[in-house]
Amino acid sequence: KNQVEQSPQSLIILEGKNCTLQCNYTVSPFSNLRWYKQDTGRGPVSLTIMTFSENTKSNGRYTATLDADTKQSSLHITASQLSDSASYICVVRPTGGNNRLAFGKGNQVVVIP
Amino acid sequence: SQTIHQWPATLVQPVGSPLSLECTVEGTSNPNLYWYRQAAGRGLQLLFYSVGIGQISSEVPQNLSASRPQDRQFILSSKKLLLSDSGFYLCAWSAGTGAYNEQFFGPGTRLTVL
Numbered sequence: 001k002n003q004v005e006q007s008p009q010s011l012i013i014l015e016g017k018n019c020t021l022q023c024n025y026t027v028s029p030f031s032n033l034r035w036y037k038q039d040t041g042r043g044p045v046s047l048t049i050m051t052f053s054e055n056t057k058s059n060g061r062y063t064a065t066l067d068a069d070t071k072q073s074s075l076h077i078t079a080s081q082l083s084d085s086a087s088y089i090c091v092v093r094p095t096g097g098n099n100r101l102a103f104g105k106g107n108q109v110v111v112i113p
Numbered sequence: 114s115q116t117i118h119q120w121p122a123t124l125v126q127p128v129g130s131p132l133s134l135e136c137t138v139e140g141t142s143n144p145n146l147y148w149y150r151q152a153a154g155r156g157l158q159l160l161f162y163s164v165g166i167g168q169i170s171s172e173v174p175q176n177l178s179a180s181r182p183q184d185r186q187f188i189l190s191s192k193k194l195l196l197s198d199s200g201f202y203l204c205a206w207s208a209g210t211g212a213y214n215e216q217f218f219g220p221g222t223r224l225t226v227l
Contacts, residue, residue, distance in 0.1 A: 002156065004156070034215070041201075041221065041223065042220055042221065043203050043205075043218030043219050043220050043221050044157075044203075044218050045218070046215055046217075049215070089156070089157070093214075100159060100172075101159070101216070103156035103157040104156055105154065105155055105156045106156065
């Protein structure tokens, strides 16, 4: 079973609307949780990072939340733009420094005009 | 600033042919280097990582190998490609192992084995 599960697998939203992506993980203990944005055919780019003691982190129209008790994180996109069409990947780094990150399969977001 | 390069960007190879994908990093010294494969509908799978020249750790048994001949060069190879080797290959680098340590990804190589 994958240690990081993301939902929904894919969604289509209208330009200007908000959406929330979910990430549930079983990795424990962990040092940080990161959300990446991956445009089609490109490498992932980091959006936000939170350590286990942080609850929220924003990057422009992207806001990530973390509940370490329930092992859940979310990424909220406000006032979506066409350029937000991408895959959003939740990545959890276990404590231990071995660099073996746990990756979710991604949320595929398509923003339509 | 640091940059990471991968080439080629796309590659179509017949089954049984050899493979060589190259990754180079600029603007940093002694980086940790990684090779990932991303199959359609699946998460990134770590294939190899390296903490220094000539030091390679393999994560899964497979048809591929990696080498690090220079500090900022990482090569992914195969002697004979399989159909299952098709996918999107990503190279990444990181500096150190701190709590906020980020892995920076390259642009990727799309490999199609026919």
